[in-house]
Amino acid sequence: MLVTSKAILEASLRAHKAGRPFGVGAYNVNNMEQMQGIITAAQETRSPVIVQVSRGALKYAQDKYLVNIIQAAIELAPEIPVAVHLDHGNGMEVVQRAIDLGFTSVMIDGSLMEDGKTPSDFEYNVEVTRRVAEYAHARGVSVEGELGTLGGIEDDVGSGMTQLTDPEQAVEFVERTGVDALAISIGTSHGAYKFKGEPKIAFEIIEETRRLLPDTYLVSHGSSSVPPEHVALINRYGGKMEAARGVPLDALEKAVARGINKINVDTDIRLAATGAVRKFLAENPQEFDPRAYLKAARAAIAAEIKKRMEAFGTAGRAPEVPPWGLAEMKAAYGK
Ligand SMILES: O=C(CO)COP(=O)(O)O
Numbered sequence: 001m002l003v004t005s006k007a008i009l010e011a012s013l014r015a016h017k018a019g020r021p022f023g024v025g026a027y028n029v030n031n032m033e034q035m036q037g038i039i040t041a042a043q044e045t046r047s048p049v050i051v052q053v054s055r056g057a058l059k060y061a062q063d064k065y066l067v068n069i070i071q072a073a074i075e076l077a078p079e080i081p082v083a084v085h086l087d088h089g090n091g092m093e094v095v096q097r098a099i100d101l102g103f104t105s106v107m108i109d110g111s112l113m114e115d116g117k118t119p120s121d122f123e124y125n126v127e128v129t130r131r132v133a134e135y136a137h138a139r140g141v142s143v144e145g146e147l148g149t150l151g152g153i154e155d156d157v158g159s160g161m162t163q164l165t166d167p168e169q170a171v172e173f174v175e176r177t178g179v180d181a182l183a184i185s186i187g188t189s190h191g192a193y194k195f196k197g198e199p200k201i202a203f204e205i206i207e208e209t210r211r212l213l214p215d216t217y218l219v220s221h222g223s224s225s226v227p228p229e230h231v232a233l234i235n236r237y238g239g240k241m242e243a244a245r246g247v248p249l250d251a252l253e254k255a256v257a258r259g260i261n262k263i264n265v266d267t268d269i270r271l272a273a274t275g276a277v278r279k280f281l282a283e284n285p286q287e288f289d290p291r292a293y294l295k296a297a298r299a300a301i302a303a304e305i306k307k308r309m310e311a312f313g314t315a316g317r318a319p320e321v322p323p324w325g326l327a328e329m330k331a332a333y334g335k
């Protein structure tokens with residue numbers, strides 16, 4: 001069933017308050033096999049799920065292909081609460097496009113300017129996020145903002161791109177923008193090379209933000225765990241990803257226990273697919289039917305996502321999600 005991300009994240013927040021927390025993975029989707037892998041994992045574990053679409057994914061799949069693939073998955077798995085979310089929207093235009101396409105949730109990432117590269121200032125972030133929230137809420141769509149910029153905690157904090165979130169500033173940000181969910185910077189970063197040494201997560205920032213903002217859904221970006229066995233598989237079959245390193249699953253479990261509700265995962269899906277395809281083609285050099293190796297990729301994706309649904313505690317939680325679609329939320333925001 002198509003729901004807003006607010007419905008799914010509210011279930012997560014209520015469970016946290018009741019002392020039985022679970023986090024919800026938000027998995028990036030770009031094509032049919034990824035969508036099938038994600039929905040299969042959700043069905044086999046009875047998990048609610050957020051599928052998220054980046055601007056790059058929209059471009060790759062010309063919007064329509066992707067939207068219809070996601071729609072097919074929702075129709076074929078009516079028992080699973082699914083939210084369709086825009087990942088890292090960078091301005092009003094792409095947000096409007098996503099909402100026109102039927103997305104039930106959008107992220108506006110105002111921590112960077114519209115070019116997606118230049119760090120913005122706080123006032124710019126507040127203003128663009130506030131405008132998006134107003135527009136989206138009028139249509140029942142959930143909104144995620146971001147405060148702080150992602151990077152490695154071991155980088156030169158404050159001097160470069162990395163800017164860990166200040167929990168007190170987060171309170172002001174949420175009050176002034178009206179966002180439902182807030183992405184906080186806690187030392188993670190996007191991609192397969194997150195840490196040079198030991199992984200380090202700023203758990204104290206999660207705890208303090210959760211304490212100051214008890215009703216805001218908290219989001220951790222850059223949360224792929226970059227499983228060493230997938231990296232090893234890729235390297236064994238001709239890849240070159242020696243220094244890849246992610247956020248271990250037990251650190252993510254700790255983050256959920258401290259108050260993270262949404263956990264963004266893209267890289268792990270890519271690694272699972274690439275490892276499976278490399279292995280399959282190396283072992284079956286005579287094979288030339290793409291269905292053969294894409295099937296292997298799809299199965300590897302489903303297995304990897306199932307692992308996360310179990311680790312984050314999402315498994316079995318589908319019945320806890322309230323049936324809040326766009327119409328219900330439009331009425332609720334209107335009050
Ligand atoms: O944050 C993400 C998408 O918004 C994905 O992060 P990863 O690169 O760690 O998968």
Ligand SMILES: O=C[C@H](O)COP(=O)(O)O
Nearest residue numbers: 054055056057088190266
């Ligand atoms: O946050 C970034 C996501 O991993 C999406 O990446 P992408 O822009 O390459 O699709």
Ligand SMILES: [Zn+2]
Nearest residue numbers: 109111146149
């Ligand atoms: Zn950002």
Ligand SMILES: [Zn+2]
Nearest residue numbers: 190221222264
């Ligand atoms: Zn992200």
